[in-house]
Amino acid sequence: MKTFRYILLFVSAFCLTTSAWAGQAQMSPEALKAAADSAYAGKDYVSAARHYESLLKKGIDVEALYNLGNAYYRMANLPKAIVCYERALRYAPSHEDAAYNLRACRAKAGVPQEQEGGMFFVVWAKNEIYGHSADEWAVRALIAFAIAGAALLLSRRLTRRWLRRLLRVVMSLAVVVLLVSIVSAALAHHAFTDNRRAVVMKPVDVTDESGRKLPTPLLPGQTVKTGETSGKNKTAITTLDGKVSGWTDSHCLEAI
Amino acid sequence: MLCLPLVAQLQLEVTAPQSVDINEPYFQIKYTVRSAETADFRPPTIQGFNILSGPNTSVSRSFSSVNGRTKSEGQTVYTYTLEPTTKGTFHISAAAVVVGGKTLHAKALTIKVDGQGSRKPEAGQAAPSSPNNQPPLRRAGTAVTTSDLSLTGHLSPKKVYEQQAAVLTYEFLEKPGVGLSQVGLNQKPDFKDIVSQEVPVGQINATTTRVGQTLYRTGVIGRYLLYPQKSGKLTIPSITFNCTVVQRDAILDPLDAFFNGGGTMGVNVNRQTQPLELEVMPLPSPRPQGFSGGVGEMHIDGKLIYSDQATGEMMTYRITISGVGNLRLLSAPSIAFPTDFETYTPKVTDNTEVTLEGVKGQMVFDYTFVPRNVGHYEIPAISFVYFDPVVGEYKTLTLPAKSLDIHQGTLSEDELEAIRRMREGDIRPIHTDKSHFTPSDGHRLWNTVGYWLAYVVIVGILLLLKQATKGYAHLKGSVSGHLNKASKVALRRLKSAKKLLKTADERSYYSALAAVVSDYLCRQCGLQENSGSTQQTINQLREKDLPETLINEAADILQQCDMAGFAAQSEATPEKLYEQAVNLISHFESAYKQSRQSTTKQPQS
Numbered sequence: 035m036k037t038f039r040y041i042l043l044f045v046s047a048f049c050l051t052t053s054a055w056a057g058q059a060q061m062s063p064e065a066l067k068a069a070a071d072s073a074y075a076g077k078d079y080v081s082a083a084r085h086y087e088s089l090l091k092k093g094i095d096v097e098a099l100y101n102l103g104n105a106y107y108r109m110a111n112l113p114k115a116i117v118c119y120e121r122a123l124r125y126a127p128s129h130e131d132a133a134y135n136l137r138a139c140r141a142k143a144g145v146p147q148e149q150e151g152g153m154f155f156v157v158w159a160k161n162e163i164y165g166h167s168a169d170e171w172a173v174r175a176l177i178a179f180a181i182a183g184a185a186l187l188l189s190r191r192l193t194r195r196w197l198r199r200l201l202r203v204v205m206s207l208a209v210v211v212l213l214v215s216i217v218s219a220a221l222a223h224h225a226f227t228d229n230r231r232a233v234v235m236k237p238v239d240v241t242d243e244s245g246r247k248l249p250t251p252l253l254p255g256q257t258v259k260t261g262e263t264s265g266k267n268k269t270a271i272t273t274l275d276g277k278v279s280g281w282t283d284s285h286c287l288e289a290i
Numbered sequence: 291m292l293c294l295p296l297v298a299q300l301q302l303e304v305t306a307p308q309s310v311d312i313n314e315p316y317f318q319i320k321y322t323v324r325s326a327e328t329a330d331f332r333p334p335t336i337q338g339f340n341i342l343s344g345p346n347t348s349v350s351r352s353f354s355s356v357n358g359r360t361k362s363e364g365q366t367v368y369t370y371t372l373e374p375t376t377k378g379t380f381h382i383s384a385a386a387v388v389v390g391g392k393t394l395h396a397k398a399l400t401i402k403v404d405g406q407g408s409r410k411p412e413a414g415q416a417a418p419s420s421p422n423n424q425p426p427l428r429r430a431g432t433a434v435t436t437s438d439l440s441l442t443g444h445l446s447p448k449k450v451y452e453q454q455a456a457v458l459t460y461e462f463l464e465k466p467g468v469g470l471s472q473v474g475l476n477q478k479p480d481f482k483d484i485v486s487q488e489v490p491v492g493q494i495n496a497t498t499t500r501v502g503q504t505l506y507r508t509g510v511i512g513r514y515l516l517y518p519q520k521s522g523k524l525t526i527p528s529i530t531f532n533c534t535v536v537q538r539d540a541i542l543d544p545l546d547a548f549f550n551g552g553g554t555m556g557v558n559v560n561r562q563t564q565p566l567e568l569e570v571m572p573l574p575s576p577r578p579q580g581f582s583g584g585v586g587e588m589h590i591d592g593k594l595i596y597s598d599q600a601t602g603e604m605m606t607y608r609i610t611i612s613g614v615g616n617l618r619l620l621s622a623p624s625i626a627f628p629t630d631f632e633t634y635t636p637k638v639t640d641n642t643e644v645t646l647e648g649v650k651g652q653m654v655f656d657y658t659f660v661p662r663n664v665g666h667y668e669i670p671a672i673s674f675v676y677f678d679p680v681v682g683e684y685k686t687l688t689l690p691a692k693s694l695d696i697h698q699g700t701l702s703e704d705e706l707e708a709i710r711r712m713r714e715g716d717i718r719p720i721h722t723d724k725s726h727f728t729p730s731d732g733h734r735l736w737n738t739v740g741y742w743l744a745y746v747v748i749v750g751i752l753l754l755l756k757q758a759t760k761g762y763a764h765l766k767g768s769v770s771g772h773l774n775k776a777s778k779v780a781l782r783r784l785k786s787a788k789k790l791l792k793t794a795d796e797r798s799y800y801s802a803l804a805a806v807v808s809d810y811l812c813r814q815c816g817l818q819e820n821s822g823s824t825q826q827t828i829n830q831l832r833e834k835d836l837p838e839t840l841i842n843e844a845a846d847i848l849q850q851c852d853m854a855g856f857a858a859q860s861e862a863t864p865e866k867l868y869e870q871a872v873n874l875i876s877h878f879e880s881a882y883k884q885s886r887q888s889t890t891k892q893p894q895s
Contacts, residue, residue, distance in 0.1 A: 071722045
């Protein structure tokens with residue numbers, strides 16, 4: 035009887051250990067997203083947000099980030115929704131719905147929209163380069179490289195002069211696209227890794243170097259560029275339009 | 291094999307302080323014997339002390355296995371919790387216990403009680419309870435009476451104004467050793483006509499207190515801030531707490547301890563508090579016009595937030611009400627913005643915390659508005675009226691009027707309209723397509739080894755393609771320019787004929803080569819289909835208006851093919867003949883193009 039109980043003890047210990055492992059991998063990302071989507075559809079936004087958060091603790095899913103933003107919006111938490119859309123756009127800058135919802139939330143929160151200033155061409159180029167992820171540019175570069183190579187090979191095989199000329203033009207264009215894509219991928223990757231943006235979560239004042247309050251405080255949901263952090267839980271910030279620059283409480287900011 | 295310690299080696303040891311301060315709430319005497327099999331404990335005679343608890347028996351067993359030999363050790367502890375009552379030196383007689391039929395005696399004790407002052411007999415004296423000085427738990431099955439454990443509630447203050455905060459505190463009172471471990475509410479208290487907010491208590495911090503002659507442990511188990519919503523006598527109903535007390539299971543197998551929780555067991559006990567009465571005074575009448583409903587000590591601040599005073603620019607008027615009082619119950623003050631301002635529902639941010647003084651902090655009201663037209667505008671002054679219960683009168687705070695000089699903004703009417711639509715419209719729906727989950731945080735493709743390898747793979751594929759089309763290029767390279775259909779067919783057939791060198795004998799190759807050349811000449815020069823006679827073909831060629839060199843070249847190839855086919859030994863190698871055939875096609879092609887060019891130029895001239 036005693037032996038049986040000891041065996042039972044070890045079996046229980048084994049079961050406890052394995053169930054702990056099993057608990058960690060309880061739901062697959064697909065199952066979590068499906069559960070969250072279902073909760074959202076049933077207007078249970080709190081459960082939906084919880085499932086999306088659980089999924090995002092395991093890794094990155096841009097659609098889950100976008101959907102989480104929607105869940106926070108439905109819960110009237112605009113700053114959190116803005117954080118989610120900003121994060122979704124960080125991973126997928128060409129996500130049109132995330133960009134739209136971000137603009138809508140900013141409009142509803144009464145915070146400034148992000149506007150690039152400068153010459154038209156510079157603005158267009160910046161939007162084009164940073165409007166796509168490094169991976170998207172990387173794929174473009176690969177395709178351009180393949181086209182350039184194929185055009186080179188064909189131009190040596192074909193005998194018709196006009197076709198050979200056409201292929202040379204195609205090859206030159208592909209080489210240009212290849213170089214532009216490689217540079218853009220590197221720039222987009224740098225922008226991704228050197229992410230110094232945060233969203234203001236609470237109304238908070240901005241102070242200058244001497245600790246004096248600046249007349250324009252920050253609004254919840256406002257996106258700012260962050261700089262260094264001081265020991266007094268203060269972070270250097272600059273608003274997106276660059277008009278306000280100073281120090282603010284770190285705990286009122288949530289990094290993107 | 292179980293080895294029990296020899297009874298002869300056993301002793302009944304006693305631990306107790308030699309002296310005790312008169313102001314100590316209690317101290318303990320412990321009799322310990324290294325055996326779990328004890329019987330007939332004979333208690334000592336205790337005089338000069340108040341026995342708060344005891345003798346409480348605690349039995350423990352431990353098993354260890356070394357080199358296959360199992361060893362069992364047990365211990366029994368008898369504990370007295372005593373309270374010093376008067377100064378002096380007191381003797382405690384020897385206690386005894388029977389183990390294995392032998393009576394073990396402990397030493398007699400002498401304890402001196404000294405210290406300054408005398409014992410305070412009044413109730414309410416409290417001293418911190420040390421976790422190391424916990425009295426032993428009671429045995430399982432011991433009844434928990436209301437004198438052992440009770441819960442009380444009290445209000446502070448008992449008389450308040452309407453909307454003024456009163457603190458409702460629930461405390462427990464237990465005798466040492468009862469072992470209260472957990473207190474929970476069966477259901478949330480229903481405070482009628484009262485808005486309540488729970489004040490977080492955190493971990494229960496128990497202290498000792500004396501009620502009459504009895505010492506108790508006490509601590510706060512719950513606190514609520516109550517904001518009465520109407521005047522009169524309001525009743526706080528009695529509520530039932532579900533308490534768990536821990537009792538020691540005296541005889542417990544280690545395996546039972548593992549499965550059932552370590553030698554102790556929880557016992558559930560319900561305790562009900564007495565109903566309380568809160569006297570609520572009405573706010574003085576008449577209430578001033580514009581009274582906000584705020585009761586407490588409050589301050590107001592107003593600030594305009596904008597990046598530019600321009601049309602289409604979103605601006606915020608932030609009103610901050612700070613202080614202590616019913617801040618969370620305040621509604622946003624109404625502001626009469628100019629009529630041609632586009633205004634939105636104010637956004638409220640709660641920066642308060644619930645403290646024992648009341649709700650403390652600030653409520654931030656953000657009024658968002660967008661000026662549409664250029665001009666000078668004024669946001670009127672705002673009066674905030676609240677009631678101060680300390681002085682018992684209404685107070686008015688005023689924010690001065692704010693001026694705005696709006697100039698023309700940079701946003702076009704279309705852009706403003708787009709933003710307006712966004713503000714009023716809904717967001718785009720969620721994406722329910724399949725999860726694109728990646729466990730890594732970053733880019734999946736760019737700058738990875740796989741990515742750069744993809745370039746190498748593309749280069750490899752292109753090189754393979756180049757190699758695969760090399761033969762075709764060689765053929766085409768021999769015949770410059772665009773080929774007509776007859777030449778293309780001939781070149782393809784030549785290539786097929788060459789393969790015969792590997793698969794069949796040379797004769798087949800030569801006859802195939804001759805057939806290809808002969809057919810080519812027929813198609814290219816419009817010769818009549820013949821039976822394959824070389825001489826006939828040559829004769830037909832000579833009838834055409836062709837350069838002599840070309841005719842000779844064709845005749846040479848055909849004749850060599852005939853020779854090689856019959857003799858099997860020929861001067862010309864198969865490769866050389868192949869080259870000659872390709873060259874022949876090339877030369878015919880050139881001659882054909884030249885003749886075409888000359889015929890197209892003639893009409894122009």
